[in-house]
Every structure is written in structure tokens, then in C-alpha cells.
Amino acid sequence: MDIRLSLVQTMHRILAKTGRGGSLPGSLALSLDSNFIQKFKMPETVILVTGTNGKTTTSNLIAESLRHAGKTVLNNHRGDNLNVGIATLLASGSDSNYQVQADAAVIEVDELTVFRQFENLHPTALVITNFFRDQLDRAGEMETIIRKLMQVTENFEGDLILNGDDPNVIRIADNAKKARIHFFSVNENVVSRNITDEASEGKFCPRCGRPLIYDYYQYSHIGRFRCPYDDFGKITPDLLVSSVDYDRAVFRAEGRTFHSFMNTIYAVYNCAAVLCVMKTLGLDYQAADEVFSNYVLKEGRNEVFNLSKPCTINLVKNPTGANEVMKYITSQPEEKNLCIFLNDNDQDGHDVSWIWDAHFERLDDPLVKTIVCSGRRAYDMALRLKYEGMEDRIRVIEDASEAVRWLDDQNLESYIIATYTALHSTRAILRKEAKRHR
Amino acid sequence: MNLRILWMYHDLMDLYGDKGNIQVLKTRCEKRNIEVTVDTCTINEVRDITSYDLFFLGGGADREQNLIYQDLLKRRDQIREAMDQKTAFLLICGGYQLFGRYYKDQDGVELPGLNFFDYYTEAADRDHRCIGNIAVNVTIGTESFDAVGFENHGGQTKNVFNPFARVLKGHGNSYDSGFEGFMNDQVIATYMHGPLLPKNPKIADIVLKRALSRRYDIRELSELDDTIENKARDVMLRRLGVIS
Numbered sequence: 001m002d003i004r005l006s007l008v009q010t011m012h013r014i015l016a017k018t019g020r021g022g023s024l025p026g027s028l029a030l031s032l033d034s035n036f037i038q039k040f041k042m043p044e045t046v047i048l049v050t051g052t053n054g055k056t057t058t059s060n061l062i063a064e065s066l067r068h069a070g071k072t073v074l075n076n077h078r079g080d081n082l083n084v085g086i087a088t089l090l091a092s093g094s095d096s097n098y099q100v101q102a103d104a105a106v107i108e109v110d111e112l113t114v115f116r117q118f119e120n121l122h123p124t125a126l127v128i129t130n131f132f133r134d135q136l137d138r139a140g141e142m143e144t145i146i147r148k149l150m151q152v153t154e155n156f157e158g159d160l161i162l163n164g165d166d167p168n169v170i171r172i173a174d175n176a177k178k179a180r181i182h183f184f185s186v187n188e189n190v191v192s193r194n195i196t197d198e199a200s201e202g203k204f205c206p207r208c209g210r211p212l213i214y215d216y217y218q219y220s221h222i223g224r225f226r227c228p229y230d231d232f233g234k235i236t237p238d239l240l241v242s243s244v245d246y247d248r249a250v251f252r253a254e255g256r257t258f259h260s261f262m263n264t265i266y267a268v269y270n271c272a273a274v275l276c277v278m279k280t281l282g283l284d285y286q287a288a289d290e291v292f293s294n295y296v297l298k299e300g301r302n303e304v305f306n307l308s309k310p311c312t313i314n315l316v317k318n319p320t321g322a323n324e325v326m327k328y329i330t331s332q333p334e335e336k337n338l339c340i341f342l343n344d345n346d347q348d349g350h351d352v353s354w355i356w357d358a359h360f361e362r363l364d365d366p367l368v369k370t371i372v373c374s375g376r377r378a379y380d381m382a383l384r385l386k387y388e389g390m391e392d393r394i395r396v397i398e399d400a401s402e403a404v405r406w407l408d409d410q411n412l413e414s415y416i417i418a419t420y421t422a423l424h425s426t427r428a429i430l431r432k433e434a435k436r437h438r
Numbered sequence: 439m440n441l442r443i444l445w446m447y448h449d450l451m452d453l454y455g456d457k458g459n460i461q462v463l464k465t466r467c468e469k470r471n472i473e474v475t476v477d478t479c480t481i482n483e484v485r486d487i488t489s490y491d492l493f494f495l496g497g498g499a500d501r502e503q504n505l506i507y508q509d510l511l512k513r514r515d516q517i518r519e520a521m522d523q524k525t526a527f528l529l530i531c532g533g534y535q536l537f538g539r540y541y542k543d544q545d546g547v548e549l550p551g552l553n554f555f556d557y558y559t560e561a562a563d564r565d566h567r568c569i570g571n572i573a574v575n576v577t578i579g580t581e582s583f584d585a586v587g588f589e590n591h592g593g594q595t596k597n598v599f600n601p602f603a604r605v606l607k608g609h610g611n612s613y614d615s616g617f618e619g620f621m622n623d624q625v626i627a628t629y630m631h632g633p634l635l636p637k638n639p640k641i642a643d644i645v646l647k648r649a650l651s652r653r654y655d656i657r658e659l660s661e662l663d664d665t666i667e668n669k670a671r672d673v674m675l676r677r678l679g680v681i682s
Contacts, residue, residue, distance in 0.1 A: 356458030383666050
């Protein structure tokens with residue numbers, strides 16, 4: 001019995017009862033004891049999920065699939081992936097002796113703190129979704145992250161579940177000699193391309209520095225590549241998605257058909273990661289497919305609000321995510337208005353230059369009527385669109401409530417793209433606005 | 439009239455949206471009916487640098503910088519010749535550093551630069567990384583104006599005799615240095631990303647004038663509507679307390 005732990009647990013219960021989650025108990029715990037996280041006795045299976053994009057969705061899909069397979073699972077489903085969030089999670093899911101009460105823990109970990117959590121949480125498996133250029137002023141260069149991860153996995157003896165189609169990710173396997181390596185991969189399909197204007201990383205072989213040769217790109221630098229000199233990129237996938245049918249939102253793997261929870265290539269990659277985990281743990285794929293079929297994406301991931309016409313909101317954090325969201329929006333066949341909320345608070349990254357690395361020219365589509373620019377850096381966004389020749393379609397409304405009200409008044413379908421800190425405030429405004437239509 | 443731009447190592451030195459600078463230069467020419475050719479040049483590619491009016495080199499991560507480094511040094515004589523033939527230069531971050539005497543990394547290893555100018559750069563310890571929004575005052579000829587950008591560099595550049603700008607908020611060439619970048623009649627070199635040119639149309643036009651005057655007798659460029667540009671810049675100047 002530990003008085004600090006019970007204090008933190010009580011605090012969590014009270015907050016949870018009043019409908020307030022949050023990481024306050026975790027901050028308290030860590031301020032009382034900086035080694036708080038290390039004290040927990042972890043369950044038999046501990047899966048950490050990290051990477052640039054798709055962490056929250058992938059870890060939630062894994063957790064749900066494990067539950068459907070009959071396991072009890074502790075997971076940070078809201079994506080509280082920093083120290084305080086993880087401390088809160090562990091306290092809420094353990095008994096008074098720091099013993100975590102679950103068969104498995106599935107924990108999304110921020111790619112910048114994964115090194116520390118690796119030592120704290122003693123994972124049995126590490127899943128890496130992808131590595132893209134992210135908020136660089138926060139993250140430092142991606143190269144630093146990859147190098148550090150190579151260090152911590154050097155002596156790792158568990159399962160490494162890696163995106164076999166990302167040159168930045170498979171580098172980890174080169175250095176992790178003691179781990180059991182499992183690659184997931186997706187075959188060429190209708191969205192695959194022979195050339196790309198999206199890839200910014202992963203152009204060169206990390207072993208010899210020569211250019212990598214791509215058979216095809218799926219999106220950004222994800223695809224089938226190899227180094228002709230040293231065979232970097234020649235992998236044998238443990239889990240291969242052999243084909244994708246976007247018309248029916250299904251894909252084939254392991255000789256059976258699965259449903260995709262969202263009809264995009266990156267969603268198929270998330271599913272492939274989950275299936276690779278299921279295979280590694282020897283669990284039934286059917287459990288995962290049930291989850292894929294019924295999975296509702298979390299807040300701000302293609303979330304729809306019923307205004308005068310449906311309004312769909314998506315979180316974007318970096319050029320790759322923005323590119324994929326824009327592809328999705330412009331693939332929708334109806335006329336629409338857009339609104340982009342660009343903030344530059346701590347969690348968004350102070351540097352908004354990434355908007356110049358993203359392909360906003362994709363929005364130059366006859367079905368896109370007006371693009372409202374909002375948020376703290378609304379004019380930066382407007383300027384970006386101006387330089388794609390969309391000047392006559394831009395409308396700057398800095399205030400978020402006014403921007404949402406304007407969208408609602410147009411009586412047209414709308415899509416909102418929001419950076420991290422704009423997401424939560426905008427969702428609150430959308431909830432309120434939607435109530436007017438009930 | 440036509441303008442020839444050479445975009446060096448477009449595929450490697452393209453950190454922090456630096457490609458936006460090219461887009462701005464191109465668009466501002468097109469709006470004035472000036473034809474523009476943008477050619478890219480990567481490692482081992484044959485290009486006659488002396489045939490261009492403007493040479494642009496952006497910043498890159500350490501890994502990319504190491505990849506292009508040898509290739510750039512091999513082109514030194516040609517770059518010298520281009521300078522003699524009045525080519526204009528716009529160099530950002532890593533591009534800026536590489537034109538100086540040397541870059542000394544964290545382990546004390548010294549990479550010699552192109553050595554066109556006297557400044558040199560040394561890696562900083564972790565506590566002295568220059569990072570954040572920056573506001574500066576630029577004076578070129580009779581013109582003086584405020585500009586904004588985002589700086590993000592560990593390298594501390596010293597021994598700069600002709601800085602590009604005076605720092606109003608932020609760090610500049612080195613931690614708390616007070617001065618930003620390097621400039622002479624042909625070269626503008628700076629740590630300012632953002633990217634630099636979209637929110638600072640005056641700098642864009644100065645670069646264009648310098649580049650065009652290599653082959654044309656040009657004093658002024660026609661005015662463009664920069665309302666959004668100025669508003670975006672003023673949002674940052676206001677936030678940094680430079681204007682009210």
C-alpha cells in the first residue's frame with residue numbers, strides 16, 4: 001500500500017466521476033515521485049506504439065482487437081502519450097501495489113519520449129507506424145529520432161513490428177540484432193504511383209548513401225524500394241496485404257478478406273500493423289476484422305458534425321498528413337467549402353513553414369468553392385493558397401466561432417482541417433453549432 | 439525579359455519549406471510578365487552555373503548537408519566565375535554556412551567551406567540553439583523595413599562584417615547576437631526560414647532586381663498587391679511587440 005499511489009488513484013476516480021479525465025493525476029504523481037512510472041509491475045504483454053502518423057488509431061485498433069480476442073487491456077485511448085498521460089493511465093489501471101490489472105497494456109508513446117518509456121515500461125513489443133517530417137522545431141531532425149531509437153532497440157529482445165515499406169523504419173531492423181523482426185507491407189494497388197512529388201525523406205540508402213530505387217510509391221516515401229548495391233529494402237513481410245479494393249473498402253491478407261475502417265491507403269497500413277501484432281501474438285484475425293468493421297475513428301479523425309449540411313473535421317500535424325487528408329477531401333464527389341485552422345501554439349509547433357512543404361495546390365479543384373482561413377496564423381495560410389493561384393476563393397476569418405458560423409450559413413457540405421490545438425476548441429464550437437439544428 | 443534561376447540541391451536542401459521561396463520568386467515574375475526558367479541541379483548533375491541570373495540554395499538537415507558537401511566544393515570555380523559575372527545569390531541556413539570559411543561540428547571536426555567570405559560557423563551546445571520567431575530590420579540602399587522569419591539553427595556564425603539585418607526580436611547569427619545573416623552587392627545569406635520570401639515581399643523584389651540587373655537595365659519593378667503578405671507579416675511583428 002502506497003499512500004502516494006492511492007492519492008493519485010483517488011484523484012483520478014473523482015475526476016473521472018465528474019466527467020473530467022486529463023492528466024492532472026499523472027502530473028501530481030510525477031511531482032511527488034519522478035520515478036513513479038518505473039514502479040509499476042507491468043502485465044505479460046506490453047505493446048508500445050510509436051511513429052509520426054497513425055499512432056492513436058493504430059494503438060486503439062490493437063487494444064480493441066485484443067479485447068475482442070478475450071484479453072483485458074489497458075490503453076491510453078485518447079492519445080495522452082506523454083509522461084503525465086502514461087502515469088495517469090498506469091495509476092488508473094493498477095491495484096494498490098502497483099500491479100497493473102490487465103492481460104496486456106497497449107500504449108501509444110510520443111516518438112520523442114519513446115526512449116525513456118522503453119526503459120520505464122519494459123515493452124515486449126514495439127510497433128513503428130512510419131517516420132515523416134513532423135513539427136521540426138519541436139522534434140529536432142527526424143534523423144535524431146531514428147538514431148536514438150536504433151540505440152534503445154540495439155539490445156531489445158522482444159518483437160519489433162515494423163512498417164516494411166518505410167525506409168526510415170526498416171533502418172531500425174539493421175541495428176536490432178537480438179529482436180524478433182516482423183515486417184508488415186502492402187502490395188501495389190490502384191493508388192500506387194511510379195513517381196512522386198511527396199517524398200522528402202528516405203531518398204537514400206542508409207547503409208551506403210546511394211539513391212534508393214522505387215518500384216512504386218503508396219504515399220509520401222512509403223512504397224517498394226531497394227538499394228541496388230546492398231539490397232537494403234529487400235524484406236520478407238510477415239504480414240502482407242496482397243490487394244486493396246477501394247470500391248468495396250476491403251483488402252486481402254493471409255488468404256482472407258478484411259474490412260478497412262476508412263477507405264484510404266494509410267488506413268490499410270494501420271490495419272496491416274494490427275494484423276501483424278495479432279499474428280505475432282497468435283491471436284485470431286477475426287477479432288481484428290470485427291474491430292475494423294465497426295471502428296469509429298476518434299475525435300478529429302474524419303469526424304462528422306451535422307450542421308446545415310455535414311461538416312467533417314480532420315486533424316493535421318505535418319505535410320504528409322495534410323497531403324493525405326486533402327486527397328481524401330478532393331476525392332469526395334460533391335461541392336464543398338473548406339476551412340483551415342492554422343495555429344502555432346506549443347503543441348502545434350511554432351514553425352508553420354511546413355505548409356509550404358504540403359501540396360495545397362490539390363485544393364485547386366472546381367468542387368472546392370471557398371476556403372476559409374482561420375486560427376492564429378490565418379494569414380500565413382491565406383498567403384500559401386494565394387501562391388497556388390486560389391486568391392479569389394480565400395476568405396480570412398480569424399475567429400474560430402465566426403468561421404464555423406459562416407460555414408454553417410452557406411448550406412453546403414464542408415470540411416475542416418485543424419492543427420492540434422485548434423482541434424479541441426473547434427470541436428467544441430461545432431458541437432454547439434450542431435445543436436442549433438436539432 | 440526572362441529570368442534564369444538555378445535551384446541547387448532542390449531534392450536535398452529543402453528543409454522548413456524553403457521551396458516556398460522559389461514559388462514566390464516565380465509568381466512575382468509571372469505577375470509582371472517576366473518569363474522565368476527554374477532549373478534544378480542535384481549531386482553529379484552537369485549545369486553551367488555561370489549561365490544563371492540567380493543561384494538559390496536552401497537549408498538541409500546534417501545528413502543531407504554531408505551528402506551535398508563534396509559536390510558543392512567541386513563546383514567552387516564555377517560559382518566564383520558566376521559571382522564575377524554578376525549572378526545574384528540567395529542562401530538560406532546551411533547554404534549560408536557553406537559559403538563561409540568552415541563549419542565546425544559538435545565533435546570539433548572542421549568541414550572547410552567554399553571560403554568566399556570571412557565568416558565561419560561553429561556548432562553550439564544544446565542550450566544555445568537559436569530557435570523561434572525572429573523579427574529584423576533590413577536596410578538596403580535607401581530602403582529600410584522590418585522583416586520576419588523563423589530561425590532554427592545550432593550553428594553559431596561569427597566574424598560577419600556585413601550582416602543582412604539588425605535583430606529586433608530573436609537571435610540572428612549566433613545566440614543573442616543582435617545581427618542576422620550576411621550581405622554584399624550580390625549575395626543575401628540568412629538563417630531566416632518561414633520561408634523567408636512569402637511574408638517579406640520587399641526582400642523578394644530586391645532579390646529579383648539584383649538578378650534581373652545582371653542582363654537588363656532595370657531600376658524598378660511594377661507594384662503588386664501585397665495586402666495578404668503584409669497582413670501575415672504584421673501579425674508576427676505585432677506578436678513580437680515590434681509594432682502595435
